[in-house]
Amino acid sequence: MKAMVLNKLCSLEDNQTPLELIELPDPVPEGEEILVKVSACEEILVKVSACGVCHTELDEIEGRTPPPHLPVVLGHQVVGRVEATGNRTNAFRIGDRVGIGWIYSACGTCKFCLAGNENLCQAFKATGRDANGGYAQYMTVPEGFAYRIPDGFSDVEAAPLLCAGAVGYRSLRLTGLKDGQNIGLTGFGASGHLVLKMVRHRYPNANVFVFARSARQRAFARELGAIWAGDTVEVSPEKLDCIIDTTPVWRPIVEALKNLAPGGRLVINAIRKEEMDKNYLLQIDYPIHLWLEKEIKSVANVSRKDLSDFLALAAEMCIKPEIQEFALEEANQALVELKTRRIRGAKVLRID
Numbered sequence: 056m057k058a059m060v061l062n063k064l065c066s067l068e069d070n071q072t073p074l075e076l077i078e079l080p081d082p083v084p085e086g087e088e089i090l091v092k093v094s095a096c097e098e099i100l101v102k103v104s105a106c107g108v109c110h111t112e113l114d115e116i117e118g119r120t121p122p123p124h125l126p127v128v129l130g131h132q133v134v135g136r137v138e139a140t141g142n143r144t145n146a147f148r149i150g151d152r153v154g155i156g157w158i159y160s161a162c163g164t165c166k167f168c169l170a171g172n173e174n175l176c177q178a179f180k181a182t183g184r185d186a187n188g189g190y191a192q193y194m195t196v197p198e199g200f201a202y203r204i205p206d207g208f209s210d211v212e213a214a215p216l217l218c219a220g221a222v223g224y225r226s227l228r229l230t231g232l233k234d235g236q237n238i239g240l241t242g243f244g245a246s247g248h249l250v251l252k253m254v255r256h257r258y259p260n261a262n263v264f265v266f267a268r269s270a271r272q273r274a275f276a277r278e279l280g281a282i283w284a285g286d287t288v289e290v291s292p293e294k295l296d297c298i299i300d301t302t303p304v305w306r307p308i309v310e311a312l313k314n315l316a317p318g319g320r321l322v323i324n325a326i327r328k329e330e331m332d333k334n335y336l337l338q339i340d341y342p343i344h345l346w347l348e349k350e351i352k353s354v355a356n357v358s359r360k361d362l363s364d365f366l367a368l369a370a371e372m373c374i375k376p377e378i379q380e381f382a383l384e385e386a387n388q389a390l391v392e393l394k395t396r397r398i399r400g401a402k403v404l405r406i407d
């Protein structure tokens with residue numbers, strides 16, 4: 056099979072072609088059991104048709120996540136069809152359309168897994184980091200960590216739902232937003248624009264304020280229903296009950312805290328922050344940024360329930376992400392555009 060493989064960590068500023076297109080043997084589903092909450096399950100083989108490109112891939116390439124198992128095939132927003140199954144597979148049949156997200160597997164027996172929070176499991180494995188992902192023509196996954204894709208979405212439309220959408224859904228849930236309140240979105244890429252659509256659907260009387268560096272992104276946010284859009288460092292015209300940060304750097308977090316209302320909550324939707332901006336962590340002034348019972352909460356990965364619940368919500372909403380398509384061979388170009396903030400919606404690789 057064709058695959059875009061990461062062989063070593065590097066900076067995209069120094070190397071704009073970090074992934075190598077090579078031929079790999081087609082993977083074979085493992086028959087051994089993997090313990091999960093619902094049952095023991097075997098792997099399925101998926102023929103990949105589309106895979107979203109995520110900022111987390113930049114973090115993997117540039118060494119800001121726990122180290123990937125090199126060489127590795129990146130990609131964790133995967134849509135495809137079941138090509139083969141193990142002997143005891145019971146969830147899917149050959150030909151079923153499935154999606155695969157960031158959570159590749161978890162132990163199934165720890166207190167977090169038993170409570171439905173597999174995202175916090177110490178044995179959590181990530182697709183495209185701890186196991187080969189979807190920047191390839193085929194991949195395998197335990198059947199308990201694959202999800203049926205609802206009708207109504209093309210493969211490329213469904214791909215961003217599996218990370219940008221699902222982690223956005225978790226982030227929105229963690230804000231505790233109530234209808235009629237003010238919510239801020241700091242950063243407005245793949246996840247941010249889907250969160251705005253979710254807010255408009257679930258909380259029609261909520262007011263959405265967007266902070267983005269790009270004038271194009273700010274205009275896009277207003278097109279989707281934001282009542283105000285300004286630069287990342289601007290002060291919002293009203294105090295905000297909650298804010299979701301989806302940026303890769305520290306400064307927007309510090310700026311966002313200034314805009315929180317008393318008792319407000321900032322939810323940070325990022326696996327890591329880029330080291331070059333780390334000094335902003337030290338510029339927090341307690342009475343300005345944190346006093347009056349403001350809260351900061353991080354988002355760690357997604358659980359299986361997040362994925363299944365969000366896919367159901369996406370079908371109910373008929374949510375359609377904005378898409379920029381690339382061929383598998385153009386994965387490096389898509390990553391560089393993401394790195395340089397050339398973003399409108401979500402970037403997706405179409406795998407023939």
